[in-house]
Amino acid sequence: MKKASFLFLMLLAATAVFAQDHQQDTVEKKNWFQRIFTRPTVIVHDTIYIYEADVEDEEELFDEGQEDNESSGSIPMPFDTLNTNDKYLKVILFDNGSWIYYEIPKPDLPDFISNDHWMTDQVHAYYDINVQDLPEELDLTLCDSVHGWHIPGYGRMVSTYKLRKGHKHQGVDLGIPFGEPIYAAFDGIVRVALPTKYTGGYGNVVVLRHANGLETYYGHMTKYIVATDDIVKAGEVIGYCGSTGRSTGPHLHFETRYKGQSFDPERIFDFENGTLRDTIFTLKKHYFSIYSHEGQSDKESEVAATQVPPKHVTYTVKKGDTLSSIAKKHGTTVKKICKLNNISEKKTLKIGQKLIVK
Numbered sequence: 001m002k003k004a005s006f007l008f009l010m011l012l013a014a015t016a017v018f019a020q021d022h023q024q025d026t027v028e029k030k031n032w033f034q035r036i037f038t039r040p041t042v043i044v045h046d047t048i049y050i051y052e053a054d055v056e057d058e059e060e061l062f063d064e065g066q067e068d069n070e071s072s073g074s075i076p077m078p079f080d081t082l083n084t085n086d087k088y089l090k091v092i093l094f095d096n097g098s099w100i101y102y103e104i105p106k107p108d109l110p111d112f113i114s115n116d117h118w119m120t121d122q123v124h125a126y127y128d129i130n131v132q133d134l135p136e137e138l139d140l141t142l143c144d145s146v147h148g149w150h151i152p153g154y155g156r157m158v159s160t161y162k163l164r165k166g167h168k169h170q171g172v173d174l175g176i177p178f179g180e181p182i183y184a185a186f187d188g189i190v191r192v193a194l195p196t197k198y199t200g201g202y203g204n205v206v207v208l209r210h211a212n213g214l215e216t217y218y219g220h221m222t223k224y225i226v227a228t229d230d231i232v233k234a235g236e237v238i239g240y241c242g243s244t245g246r247s248t249g250p251h252l253h254f255e256t257r258y259k260g261q262s263f264d265p266e267r268i269f270d271f272e273n274g275t276l277r278d279t280i281f282t283l284k285k286h287y288f289s290i291y292s293h294e295g296q297s298d299k300e301s302e303v304a305a306t307q308v309p310p311k312h313v314t315y316t317v318k319k320g321d322t323l324s325s326i327a328k329k330h331g332t333t334v335k336k337i338c339k340l341n342n343i344s345e346k347k348t349l350k351i352g353q354k355l356i357v358k
Contacts, residue, residue: 107147107187107233109211114189117260120228123192123199123207123217123342126260127353134259137284140212142186142268142276143234147211150183150235151274152218153252161264161293163309167340168290170262171217171255174271176241178250182218184238185254185269186210190230196244200343202253203245206238215260219253220245246339263287266294312340313358317349330357 076094081102084091088104117125143149155176162169176182185208192207199205202219206226209215218224222242226232243250256265267287270277286292289305296304315326323334323345338345340356349355 104233106231109187109189109231113209113211113213114191114229118191120192121194121198122347123194123202123205124260125191125215127350129259129261131261131285131288134261134285134288137282140214140258140281140283141279142212142281143279147187148234149186149276151269151271152185152216152254153180153182153241154274155180155241155252157271158251161262161266161290163290168262168309170257170290171219171253172265172271174252174254176250176252178241178243179222180241181237182206182221182239182241182252184208184232184234184236185216186214186234188216188232190226190228190232190238191215193224193226193228193230196344197346198344199245200338200341200347201246202342203247204239204242205245208232208238213258215257217253217255217257219255220247220251222250258283261288264293312356315355315357317351317353317355319351321349323347323349326355326357332357 074096076096076098078092079095080093082091082093088106090102090104091099092102093099117129119125153174153176155174157172158175159169159173161172188208188210190206191209192205194205196203199219202217204219204221204224206218206221206224207215208218218238220242221239222244224239226238232238241250241252247253254265255262256268257263263283264287265271268277268281269275284298284301286298286302286305289301289307290309291304291307292301293304313330315330317326323337327334327337334345337343337355337357338347340358
């Protein structure tokens with residue numbers, strides 16, 4: 001009996017010591033994390049792991065735990081990556097309690113791409129450029145050893161680039177489940193990130209401008225997670241699929257444009273197989289016709305481009321014009337004008353802007 005009581009007392013004492021040590025360790029770890037990670041985080045890239053071959057100078061990279069590593073001779077192994085307020089700066093945690101900052105290289109984009117028709121408050125920017133102003137053809141580098149690419153979304157093609165119910169459907173629709181990620185097709189800068197009330201039929205939309213002059217449009221998203229002037233990498237998540245704007249169900253409306261003129265996105269991407277057709281794309285003037293599609297020969301495309309879409313009546317905005325006054329002048333409604341031009345009824349008109357009124 002005495003022996004049993006002695007063992008019980010010893011067990012209580014050991015438990016108390018362990019609890020005290022454990023509590024102290026927990027507090028130290030909590031304080032350590034609070035000390036380092038007090039800023040809110042953002043979700044941008046997937047977890048990044050860095051191994052011994054990636055570390056050129058361990059003395060400069062390690063901020064804590066350096067002496068312990070040298071004395072033990074063990075190589076610390078990464079086990080987690082944390083985001084910071086800067087999406088290009090990560091914190092990598094190692095299994096020995098040490099950590100490093102790791103900077104993700106930013107896309108190298110020329111300054112001039114944001115100097116030409118840089119409009120951030122409206123979806124379309126090149127109102128004053130016509131097809132006739134563009135060259136017969138030009139070669140556009142889509143990706144290289146520095147700049148990558150990514151399919152904008154994973155889903156079945158549900159609508160192509162075509163004339164649909166008398167109106168130009170100037171992109172492709174990919175049937176993607178609600179809430180699935182939407183990706184930047186190429187490295188670029190966000191020119192537009194606007195909610196439904198400012199974009200008309202596009203819903204929540206993001207427009208990216210790329211170094212080669214292309215712009216890519218991403219419409220109907222449930223939400224976007226980028227902002228105007230953000231630099232994005234190919235494959236970066238920019239938003240999530242939804243059904244905002246003029247939409248009958250969750251899907252991504254994806255457009256490719258050059259100087260404001262649209263062409264069939266299937267000329268760049270094979271959406272069925274999720275691949276890029278080529279690293280260099282030769283863009284030809286006759287591609288800008290709504291009747292010109294991927295799969296046609298050059299001769300077929302040239303012939304198709306001679307077709308004339310249904311005639312629309314256009315109007316050039318003058319000083320003092322409003323949507324209401326323009327609609328009254330042409331015997332139509334503001335709602336119909338907005339639908340024809342993919343704009344919101346609250347849209348601020350610009351002098352010289354062309355509107356389809358019928």
